């Protein structure tokens with residue numbers, strides 16, 4: 001057991017306690033924010049065939065050209081090869097017929113070309129489009145008609161694989177999946193991505209005085225930690241799988257940490273235990289316990305961890321706020337993070353112990369930033385202070401309202417400044433807030 005270790009040591013120890021998750025295939029939507037576990041390859045070429053880059057006419061040889069067909073994106077391609085002097089009316093993205101040497105956009109075509117919303121009508125394939133006259137008619141530009149103009153060979157034809165060749169590696173393993181990555185992956189034919197999956201987090205909110213909704217009665221407080229954890233966990237690369245309210249008392253906490261499967265033999269709750277209703281089987285990677293971290297009569301976390309034979313890795317951190325935080329490993333390998341009940345202290349502890357664990361498990365890196373600090377800051381002689389700040393042209397400025405029981409300052413802030421013990425004005429690290 002380690003007593004109140006320094007803040008940097010606690011953060012490093014938390015990161016080192018996590019074993020990175022095994023790669024798995026997940027549907028595109030679920031991959032957002034994860035790291036690619038394998039390079040992303042093009043399963044198809046882009047474009048997949050030679051296509052037109054413009055709405056107009058695909059032409060062969062020199063003009064004028066007789067319009068022999070119309071080809072729409074998504075419609076049947078032109079069956080044969082174009083011969084010199086022939087053209088097909090073509091939509092952007094439609095396959096260019098064999099033999100076509102260039103595409104002549106409508107607006108560069110001479111002759112009796114009807115006007116009026118060519119692209120939209122052509123894409124829609126609707127009759128009444130610009131060239132929507134009867135097939136075989138004699139108006140210039142319609143099938144059977146004639147168009148002229150000047151073309152540059154190869155112009156306005158996107159060749160197969162010109163943007164991305166089939167089989168090309170477009171992103172390396174380790175890339176973080178962004179919304180744009182999902183679009184690219186879909187364009188390249190992927191339905192699933194091989195990623196480091198998001199670690200699953202179970203949240204246990206303790207405290208008989210804690211209520212979930214409405215105005216808290218005298219002596220009660222609204223849960224302010226449960227509501228911020230899912231977003232924080234998601235931001236750090238994980239996912240909150242369950243949030244469970246527990247009554248004060250060691251039995252419920254012990255049972256919840258040990259898991260329903262072990263304690264609910266025969267489907268029942270252990271005799272004498274005040275069982276939380278609907279407690280799901282707890283098989284997440286990390287369990288977060290909110291409250292019960294200190295030394296009061298209702299603070300049972302340490303005793304329960306000891307009973308369960310957990311390996312306590314961190315027992316108190318020299319940081320303000322948040323010093324009663326804890327980290328332990330259960331015998332089945334799951335990590336338990338103990339957050340203090342005071343909400344700003346819980347946030348500080350979540351950023352100290354939980355976020356590094358989730359980042360290590362998911363492989364999603366944290367932004368690193370240092371800054372000058374201006375305004376009044378009182379360093380602590382022995383402990384690191386985490387101070388809510390806003391960035392400004394003259395450095396990070398404390399926003400105040402930073403009592404351990406209140407999230408006001410952190411809600412006004414865009415980062416926490418890490419003020420080391422005995423700080424004397426040098427640049428400080430900023431931890432980004434979710």
Ligand SMILES: Nc1nc2c(c(=O)[nH]1)N[C@H]1C(S)=C(S)[C@@H](COP(=O)(O)OP(=O)(O)OC[C@H]3O[C@@H](n4cnc5c(N)ncnc54)[C@H](O)[C@@H]3O)O[C@H]1N2
Nearest residue numbers: 207221222223224225291292293294295299340341342345
């Ligand atoms: N004798 C000592 N007492 C305390 C110490 C200490 O070292 N020795 N440390 C203090 C510090 S610092 C903190 S932080 C708190 C930590 O308390 P616990 O983690 O044991 O949490 P509780 O006692 O249950 O609650 C503390 C405080 O927070 C409120 N609370 C609890 N859960 C929530 C929640 N989900 N949302 C909003 N507020 C919550 C609770 O009502 C209490 O007011 O211990 C100090 N005491």
Ligand code: MOO
Nearest residue numbers: 321322323345404
């Ligand atoms: O540090 Mo407690 O963690 O002050 O609120």
